Amino acid sequence: xxxxxxxxxxxxxxxxAARIRGTIRRWNQPLLRGPxxxxxxxVKPGFYTGPGREILRRYRMRIFISxxxxxxxxxxxxxxxxxxxxxxxxxxIAAFIHAFHMFTVNMxxxxxxxxxxxxxxxxxxxxxxxxxxxxxxxxxxxxxxxTIVLSLAVAFALLVRYYFSAPEHHDFRMVFxxxxxxxxxxxxxxxxxxxxxxxRTPIPQSQVEEHLAAREEARKLYLRVCDRSRILLALATLxxxxxxxxxxxxxxxxxxxxxxxxxxxxxxxxxxxxxxxxRMLAVTLRARPVKxxxxxxxxxxxxxxxxxxPSAPMAVLKSVHGYSLNLANQLTxxxxxxxxxLVVLMAVLRLVR
Numbered sequence: 383x384x385x386x387x388x389x390x391x392x393x394x395x396x397x398x399a400a401r402i403r404g405t406i407r408r409w410n411q412p413l414l415r416g417p418x419x420x421x422x423x424x425v426k427p428g429f430y431t432g433p434g435r436e437i438l439r440r441y442r443m444r445i446f447i448s449x450x451x452x453x454x455x456x457x458x459x460x461x462x463x464x465x466x467x468x469x470x471x472x473x474x475i476a477a478f479i480h481a482f483h484m485f486t487v488n489m490x491x492x493x494x495x496x497x498x499x500x501x502x503x504x505x506x507x508x509x510x511x512x513x514x515x516x517x518x519x520x521x522x523x524x525x526x527x528x529t530i531v532l533s534l535a536v537a538f539a540l541l542v543r544y545y546f547s548a549p550e551h552h553d554f555r556m557v558f559x560x561x562x563x564x565x566x567x568x569x570x571x572x573x574x575x576x577x578x579x580x581x582r583t584p585i586p587q588s589q590v591e592e593h594l595a596a597r598e599e600a601r602k603l604y605l606r607v608c609d610r611s612r613i614l615l616a617l618a619t620l621x622x623x624x625x626x627x628x629x630x631x632x633x634x635x636x637x638x639x640x641x642x643x644x645x646x647x648x649x650x651x652x653x654x655x656x657x658x659x660x661r662m663l664a665v666t667l668r669a670r671p672v673k674x675x676x677x678x679x680x681x682x683x684x685x686x687x688x689x690x691x692p693s694a695p696m697a698v699l700k701s702v703h704g705y706s707l708n709l710a711n712q713l714t715x716x717x718x719x720x721x722x723x724l725v726v727l728m729a730v731l732r733l734v735r
Contacts, residue, residue, distance in 0.1 A: 396648040397472050401449075403656070408445050408483060412438060412490070415667065420494045421487055422671035429497050441490040448479050470728070473567060484705050518579050521605050526613070530568070533616040537561060540623035557626065559731045564619045566727055571608045571615075573720055577713050578604050582696055592669035599665040603658050610651045617647065 412420050419425065420434060430438065452475045459467045538561060545557050578601055585593050621640045628636040689699060692710040697717075699706050707714050 395645060396652075400652065403652075404479070405445060409442055411487075412441065414663070415671075419671075421491050423491050423494045424499045424671070425494060425497050426499055429494070433497055434494065437490060437493045440493075441486060444482075444486045444489075448475060448482065451475070451478070469567075470563070473570075488700070488705055516579050518576055521575070521579055521602070523609070526609055530612055530616045533620045534565060534568070537616075537619045537623055540627070544623055544627050555731055555734050559734075561619050561622055562731070563727070564615045564622075566724065567615055568612055570720060570724075571612050573713075573716060575605055575608045577697060577717070578608070580697075580713060586672045588672065589669050592665075596662075596666040596669045599662045603655075603662045606658065607655060610655065614644070614647065614651070617644065 415422075417430060418427075420429065420437070425434060452471070455471055455475075456468075459471060541557055541561055545554070581601070583597065585597075621643075625636055625640060687706055688709055689706040690709045691699060697708055697711040697714045699708050709715065709718070
C-alpha cells in the first residue's frame with residue numbers, strides 16, 4: 383500500500399461526514415430563529431409562503447455549488463494518481479465554503495430586506511467595551527502548543543534521518559514535500575487564529591452583554607476548531623516518517639493502524655465540536671439581531687470583493703454589494719501573502735526531485 387493511500391480513505395470518511403453535517407446545518411440555518419426570521423432579517427408574516435419561498439430555494443441551491451467544484455477536482459486527483467493533493471483540495475474547498483457562505487447569506491438577506499418588518503436602526507456603543515486589547519496568547523494553551531512543536535520537531539528529525547541513512551536514493555519531494563506542506567498549513571491556521579482574535583465588530587446599545595457573550599463564544603469555538611485542525615496535522619506529520627520507513631511487508635498494517643487512529647481522533651473531535659457548536663448557538667440565539675447603521679458612511683462606495691479603506695480597522699467591510707476584503711488591513715495583507723506563498727510552495731515542490 384502506498385503511504386498516500388490512507389488519505390484516499392480519510393477523504394470520504396472524515397471529510398465526507400463533515401461535508402454532510404455542514405450542508406444540513408447550512409440548509410436549516412435560515413430558520414434557526416423561527417418562522418418570523420430569515421437569518422437575521424425579521425420578516426413580515428407570510429414571508430415563507432410568498433416571496434420568501436423562492437428566496438429560500440435559491441439560497442439552498444447555492445449550497446451545492448461547492449460540490450459542483452469539489453467532485454470533478456476530487457475525481458481528477460484520484461485519476462491522476464497524485465493522491466497527496468487530497469489535503470490541499472480539502473483545505474481549498476473548506477476556505478471556499480466559508481467565504482462563499484458569507485457571500486450567499488449576505489445575498490439572501492439583501493433579497494429578503496424588502497420584506498422585512500420596519501425597525502429603527504440601533505445606536506452603536508463601541509467596537510469593544512474593554513480597554514485591554516485581545517491577544518493571541520490569552521487564547522493559547524501552552525501544553526497544546528508545546529505538543530505540536532515537539533511533534534513537528536520529532537517528525538522532521540525522523541525524516542532527515544530516513545532520507546540520509548538509507549542507501550537507496552529517495553525522492554526529496556516524496557519524503558519532505560508532504561511534511562513541508564502540512565507545516566505551511568500549520569502556519570495558515572495560526573494566521574487564522576490571529577484574525578479571529580483581532581476581529582472587531584460594532585455592538586448595539588441594546589442587549590450589550592448578550593451580544594458580547596455570543597461573540598466571545600463564537601470566537602472560542604473557531605479558535606478551538608483551528609487548534610483541532612493543527613493537532614490533526616501534527617499527528618499526520620508525525621506519522622508520515624513512520625509510514626515511509628515501515629518495511630514493505632508491514633507497510634499496509636502500519637497504514638491501517640494510522641488510519642484507525644486518525645478516524646478515532648477525528649470522530650471524537652467532531653462530536654466535541656458539535657457539542658460546542660450547539661452551546662454557541664444557544665448563546666447566540668439569546669441576542670436579538672439588530673440593523674446597524676453605516677458607520678463609515680461609505681457603504682455605497684465600497685468596491686466588491688476587495689476595497690482599500692485605511693481609515694477602517696476591520697479586515698472585512700460590509701457594503702451594499704456584499705462583503706469586501708479591506709486590503710488596507712495588515713491581517714488581510716498577511717492573508718494575501720500567505721496565499722501567494724502557498725502558490726509558490728506548490729510550484730517549488732513540483733520542481734524539486
